[in-house]
Each structure stands twice: as C-alpha cells, then as structure tokens.
Amino acid sequence: MSDLKELRFYTTPAHDCSYLSEQQATTLFLDPEERIDHSLYSQLSNFGFRRSGKHLYRPHCGQCQACIPIRIPAARAIPSKSQKRVLQRNRHLKYKMRPASFEPQHYQLYERYINSRHGDGDMSPPTQEQYESFLTSSWEFCHLYEFFDDEKLVAVSITDRLTDGLSAIYTYFDPDYARNSLGSYCILKQIEFCRDLDLPYLYLGYWIKQCQKMSYKGKYRPLELLIDNQWMELR
Incomplete structure (x- = not known):
C-alpha cells in the first residue's frame, strides 16, 4: 500500500466551472511523474479521485464543495x-x-x-x-x-x-x-x-445536486456520498 503523504500533487489555476456557471473551479492533480499502480489508484479513488486518460484528479475548490464523490453499494442496490x-x-x-x-x-x-x-x-x-x-x-x-x-x-x-x-x-x-x-x-x-x-462498490464520479445534467446519478439507491473524507449513505 502506498504512503499517500509522500505523493506530490499540483493544483490548476482557477478557471470557469463546467457545471456551475457562477463558480470558479480549481482541480487537484496527482503528479504525472508518480508511478500509478492498481493499489494507489484504488486508494485515491476511495478519497474521491477520478481518472482522465493517464491523470488522476479531484476538485479542489476553495469556496465551493458542490462536487460530491458518490458510489453505489452493489450488493444492496435495488433498481x-x-x-x-x-x-x-x-x-x-x-x-x-x-x-x-x-x-x-x-x-x-x-x-x-x-x-x-x-x-x-x-x-x-x-x-x-x-x-x-x-x-x-x-x-x-x-x-x-x-x-x-x-x-x-x-x-x-x-x-x-x-x-x-x-x-x-x-x-x-x-x-x-x-x-x-x-x-x-x-x-x-x-x-x-x-x-x-x-x-462491493460502483464508483460513479461526482454528483452536483444543483446540476441538472447530473440528476440521473441521484436516482440509484442506496447511494453513498463522500463528505469530509467519510463515506455516508444518502437517506
């Protein structure tokens, strides 16, 4: 298991948010020079990171916490x-x-x-x-x-x-x-x-309650949300 404290991360400059027109967004990226293996990728996913191509990232916005990582407990999922x-x-x-x-x-x-x-x-x-x-x-x-x-x-x-x-x-x-x-x-x-x-889980990325394009993600039950680095079930 990787020691996450030793990893290097970088943040982007603030830019227009793709989902909330009134917000500025900042993204946290894992240093692309870090060696990414299955264990590290899994650990970071558990902390809300996502993959885009060869990069792992998560939102890192100072004034907005609208992007919430979500996952579905597969064994208990009820259509x-x-x-x-x-x-x-x-x-x-x-x-x-x-x-x-x-x-x-x-x-x-x-x-x-x-x-x-x-x-x-x-x-x-x-x-x-x-x-x-x-x-x-x-x-x-x-x-x-x-x-x-x-x-x-x-x-x-x-x-x-x-x-x-x-x-x-x-x-x-x-x-x-x-x-x-x-x-x-x-x-x-x-x-x-x-x-x-x-x-046990299907990770669905980020859910933004105010974003109509993401409303479909809230239709699955049960659903777990990552709040303050703790996974908790949406009720």
Missing part, C-alpha cells in the same frame, strides 16, 4: 420500477469486455454521441486526440465494455477495476437508441458486473 423497465427493454443486448485501447469503431460512435448529445459542451467538437487522451489507457486495470444489438455496436462503457469496486469512467451510445435509456442501462449492468466480480 426502481423505471430502472427495471430499462433492464427489460434492453434484455436482448450482448456485451464484451476488452482493454481500454483505441478502436476506430469506438471513436466513430463517440463522435456521433458528442455531436448529437453534447454539441454545446466543452467536449465539442470531438477529435480523435481528445478521445484518446480522455478515455484510452494502457494500464491493465482499465477496461471497456462493448454493448451490441445483434452485431451492431450501440454503447461503450469505460470501466476501471479497483480493489474494492469498479469505477464508471464514461459511457457513450448510439443516439438512435435514445428511447432505450442506454446510459442508465450501462450503469445498471456495471452494478451487476460488480456483483459478479464480488466487488
């Missing part, structure tokens, strides 16, 4: 009625797991997804360089799940394996399947994958 309908609607889909490496077919789907769903966001316009720096990784604990309708690729979930769970990094899907609620479906499947692997 709502609407979530059960999502599972039923997509019961015919198949999946495969593979390393989080670049594939042209994946990028083509990602490009369509961003242009259709997030054309006004900071990830638009998408580029292959942006995609690779954000979502691919050569670390052996970083994977992705491909979801297929027959032979057609309809969704990809980038999912990292930790010592105590899975970390849901990002999901993108075919815009033509909007009524299938594939974003929710992929989270529900990742909860199942945690159970199959006997891993």
